[in-house]
Amino acid sequence: MSDDILFEQRGAAGFVTLNRPKALNALNHGMVTALARQLTAWAGDDGIRHVVICGEGEKAFCAGGDIRSIYDARMAGETGLADFFRDEYLLNAQIKSYPKPYVSLIDGIVMGGGVGVSVHGSHRVGTENTMFAMPETGIGFFPDVGGTWFLPRMPKATGTYCAMSAGRLKQGDALETGVLTHATSRRCLPALKAALEETDDIDAALNAFHVDPEPSDLMARADLIEGIFTAPTVAEVMRRLDSCEDPWGQKVAAGIRSKSPTSVHLAFEQMQRGARLDFNGCMRLEYRIVTKILEGHDFFEGVRALLVDKDQAPKWQPDRLDQIDETVLAPYFEEPASGDLPLK
Template sequence: MTEDVKTWKTGDVGRITLNRPKALNALNQDMVTAMIEALTGWADDDDVKAVVVDGEGEKGFCAGGDIKMLAESGRAGDDRAWRFWRDEYRLNTLIKEYAKPYVALIDGITMGGGVGVSVHGSHRVAGDRTLFAMPETGIGFHPDVGGAYFLPRLAGALGTWMGLTGARLRTADAIAAGVATHYVPSERNGELIYALETERLDDDGERIEELLDGFGGDAGHSDLAHARGLIDAAFGRESVDAILFALDEAGDAWSAKQAGTLRSKSPTSLRVTLEALRRGADLDFRGVMTQDLRVSMRFLAPGSDFYEGVRAVVVDKDNAPKWAPAPTGTEIEAFFGPLDGEHEMTFI
């Protein structure tokens, strides 16, 4: 059993603590495997009324996954990346379909893989340190872990804006967007965990709701309401080029900033992501996870922007990627074709 994640039962809850604070609790293969084992074991355990998940340290709930390993696996042509993504997406599906309350305490950086092990659960509890984002287009990748499911289901074009730009939501914005369901001040996090571990919980989650409301507070003012009109007007368009045109035409500082952000991202990632979100809006969750695995594996092709993004952001850290030109429609379509029989998505 890995030391990178701690799992145990206490009171009426199953507890999971992500335990790689120096890596902001980024997921690796062993952590994903341990979480799957714990959740499947507790699913039929009548003594476990709910699952509570948090991250060690004050900075990060979970900042993503092992990006460097994924790129190394792609270059080597081995199955490490495929196995990690398959198991991670199985875990995301397990959380989405979990019959018991799943309480993720996202008080800290919550990005990429961290979103996947939180946003699909029944309760996502933001704190004062919450920073929520899907920043994958900035490394030549796509918002996987079910991004193509939850992002299109946010109000208006919020999800498209978040998925394309990698917009970072602070606490109040996370609540306003609906990616967080509750707010508890960071200073009360320990009290909340103690209460969840020691209170008698019921089978329908009512006591959990009472506790979360009791420890809650005012998350503050969100700026999303002011930006929503601009977001919907531009990011509701049908193509990346149309979105950029609308932003350029808007003539305000906010729109100009968004246009600059988009032009810094991988053109391939932007177009594949937009297509994935459009398709994901009409798919069920397992359909999206099947799509995610197909698209993720296609980003491992030789010459992919993913390798350049990892070099620029993770390895050399010069933040000056040299992206490939925008793909054609045929090239975008190729990202979504089935994998060979041995590598298609399967579920627990």
């Protein structure tokens, strides 16, 4: 088994450690399939009463999926690029329906794929170093790994704001929006892990190490965010941001305009549809979107600009928000030729 992900039974708990600290614990395909297999085994093991997942190192719980490997595979002419996402989305669904408590200990960066292996579990504990984001629109992608489910269910359209703008949340923001269920501090983590080895009462153990976070800056603007991001179209969202008296509005508008226009529109439509779907329906929708994205330009251009050439100057196609209409978006929501994600 690869050392990229480690599994250990400690007392009553099955501990998972994401073990790629130099890569900010980014998920690769092997880690995804190994975690799925181990969760299946532990689900049927009476000696495991709950699962605890954490990341190695102090910088990140998990900064996302290993998108550079997807880019490299495309450049090498490889096929089957959707296989990683298929298995990742099946893992997200497995975590969502897991029959035992699933406790995520989040310390540092949690983005993209790292959100997918944490936010769908029963307990999400974040330290003062938590930095949550779904930054996908900035790389020509979309907020996947179950973002279609949890983002529209965040209060006062804060999830739509996060999806379109790649807005970052700190510990207090994440707790008040429901991304986290509990807050603690980094210094408490060793003792908390020891407590989780033996306890049968997860909530009592987590509450014993509770630390009040700083007030949420995001929720202080929640009414403003709701007034903007409940607009019926992307164009109207941008109009409301542009006319916002708070300088924050102009900053957010500029940020959104720097993202892939296709991705911004996809994220907006994804939020509208996701609010009406059950979890498995959301994951099937995401698989449809990703299959189409992998056939296109913007994702690979975004990875090139961010991680390969690192010029931070992606050339989006199309390159303006007003160039996207229903004819552009519709194919992303159609069943792919290979079929939908195989969920019951």
